[in-house]
Amino acid sequence: MRFLQQTYTIAAKDLRSEFRTKESLNAAASFALVILLLFSFAVDPTGPMVREMSGGLLWIVFSFAGALILNRAFARELPNDCLDALISSPISPAALYLGKAIASFLLVLLIEVLCYPAFGLFYDINWTNNLPYLILVSLLGTWSMSVVGTMFSALTVNLRLRELMLPMLVYPTMIPALMAAMKLTTVLISGEPLSDNMIWLKLLIGFGIIFTALAVALVEYILVG
Amino acid sequence: MRDKILYILGLLSAAWLTVNLYQMLLVLPDELRQGHIYRIIYFHVPAWFTCFSAFFVGAIASILFLVKKDYKYDTCAVAAIEVGVAFTCIGMVTGSIWARNQWGIWWTWDPRLTWAAITTLVYFGYLTLRQSIDDPAARARNSAVLAIFSFTSVAITYKAIDWWRTQHPGAVLDFRTGGGQIDADYQSVLYQNWGALMLLAAVLVVIRMRQESAIRAIEGLRRHAHAR
Numbered sequence: 001m002r003f004l005q006q007t008y009t010i011a012a013k014d015l016r017s018e019f020r021t022k023e024s025l026n027a028a029a030s031f032a033l034v035i036l037l038l039f040s041f042a043v044d045p046t047g048p049m050v051r052e053m054s055g056g057l058l059w060i061v062f063s064f065a066g067a068l069i070l071n072r073a074f075a076r077e078l079p080n081d082c083l084d085a086l087i088s089s090p091i092s093p094a095a096l097y098l099g100k101a102i103a104s105f106l107l108v109l110l111i112e113v114l115c116y117p118a119f120g121l122f123y124d125i126n127w128t129n130n131l132p133y134l135i136l137v138s139l140l141g142t143w144s145m146s147v148v149g150t151m152f153s154a155l156t157v158n159l160r161l162r163e164l165m166l167p168m169l170v171y172p173t174m175i176p177a178l179m180a181a182m183k184l185t186t187v188l189i190s191g192e193p194l195s196d197n198m199i200w201l202k203l204l205i206g207f208g209i210i211f212t213a214l215a216v217a218l219v220e221y222i223l224v225g
Numbered sequence: 226m227r228d229k230i231l232y233i234l235g236l237l238s239a240a241w242l243t244v245n246l247y248q249m250l251l252v253l254p255d256e257l258r259q260g261h262i263y264r265i266i267y268f269h270v271p272a273w274f275t276c277f278s279a280f281f282v283g284a285i286a287s288i289l290f291l292v293k294k295d296y297k298y299d300t301c302a303v304a305a306i307e308v309g310v311a312f313t314c315i316g317m318v319t320g321s322i323w324a325r326n327q328w329g330i331w332w333t334w335d336p337r338l339t340w341a342a343i344t345t346l347v348y349f350g351y352l353t354l355r356q357s358i359d360d361p362a363a364r365a366r367n368s369a370v371l372a373i374f375s376f377t378s379v380a381i382t383y384k385a386i387d388w389w390r391t392q393h394p395g396a397v398l399d400f401r402t403g404g405g406q407i408d409a410d411y412q413s414v415l416y417q418n419w420g421a422l423m424l425l426a427a428v429l430v431v432i433r434m435r436q437e438s439a440i441r442a443i444e445g446l447r448r449h450a451h452a453r
Binding site for chain 2: 148151155156158159160161165168169172173175176179199210211214218221222225
């Protein structure tokens with residue numbers, strides 16, 4: 001109970017400070033829209049190709065914009081030595097990590113909520129064919145992304161090349177989840193049934209569970225030593 | 226004395242590799258469909274097995290480091306993973322050459338190949354992370370956690386041929402198929418070459434561990450000198 005309360009406190013604190021400054025949210029939202037726009041030059045935006053690569057396109061946007069948010073998860077605490085204060089406070093490192101992961105998760109979801117309609121609008125695609133499943137895939141994919149991203153944000157927080165190292169480590173590790181999310185999103189937006197692609201859903205769920213467990217078990221070593 | 230043992234083991238692996246080369250080039254016949262190019266399997270599969278073993282050692286050493294906080298395990302992890310990355314490259318290159326001959330292409334986006342590429346990238350990330358952290362304690366800690374994370378991609382690479390229908394050939398060795406997929410002589414030479422490569426890898430890991438210990442000692446002396 002106490003653990004959940006601590007997690008909630010950290011998540012609420014992070015969200016509050018983000019909504020007050022909006023530093024990563026504004027950057028991530030505008031960056032996501034810029035990439036969505038750029039893709040219209042890479043492929044014919046009115047052709048059938050767009051529907052076939054919709055999942056890939058959307059998740060590349062989410063992961064690029066998400067990296068901006070995830071980078072801030074722990075870097076936000078660097079000024080005024082807030083991270084040291086948080087670590088020495090009577091909060092378990094796992095709760096600190098989970099709170100931050102949940103905050104990042106909600107922030108990335110917010111970007112996605114913005115991107116789906118923008119994508120539908122720009123490329124004239126009806127993306128609501130399988131909306132409940134699309135929401136499920138988005139939740140699972142974003143959770144996987146947040147879990148790995150927040151963990152690596154903790155790993156790289158004290159590095160000089162933080163902004164460079166985080167994407168370099170996160171993307172390869174995240175590929176299983178990204179691949180599954182891309183595939184499933186394409187299937188769902190095309191209006192095909194999910195039943196033929198259950199292996200990808202299983203992969204996405206398995207990835208989320210394994211990496212959440214690993215991160216919660218190991219984060220103490222990174223933060224406290 | 227230790228140097229001598231290391232030299233002897235190195236020479237032993239060289240001799241073993243030579244005997245294996247003789248076996249595979251001059252004794253064993255060509256494969257029916259592939260012709261002589263099939264012989265690349267004697268380096269391709271053992272190289273991957275060796276790198277998987279090295280990454281496994283790296284992951285175990287990393288867990289031990291986190292539990293026991295003894296730097297010798299960190300030294301072992303980085304040495305094993307670095308040698309593992311070298312063998313990954315051998316596996317990639319030999320696979321590519323075989324693919325060019327058999328499929329007509331150097332690379333295809335099949336699940337096994339994709340996961341292999343991901344594994345390579347993940348471990349390159351590990352080596353880069355190590356280089357970018359100056360504090361030895363933080364470096365050892367953070368890279369140990371990353372090594373444990375990274376090992377998941379090794380497990381997926383290994384199982385990819387079972388989970389997906391891949392263009393990459395499926396399992397042929399007896400311990401995975403239950404027998405009947407590969408000629409016993411072929412398999413025996415393959416295992417022997419794996420043994421020889423493992424021995425070579427072990428020698429390289431020990432040499433690399435010594436370098437790492439020396440680096441740690443020099444770093445310690447430097448800090449000591451600055452402190453005075």
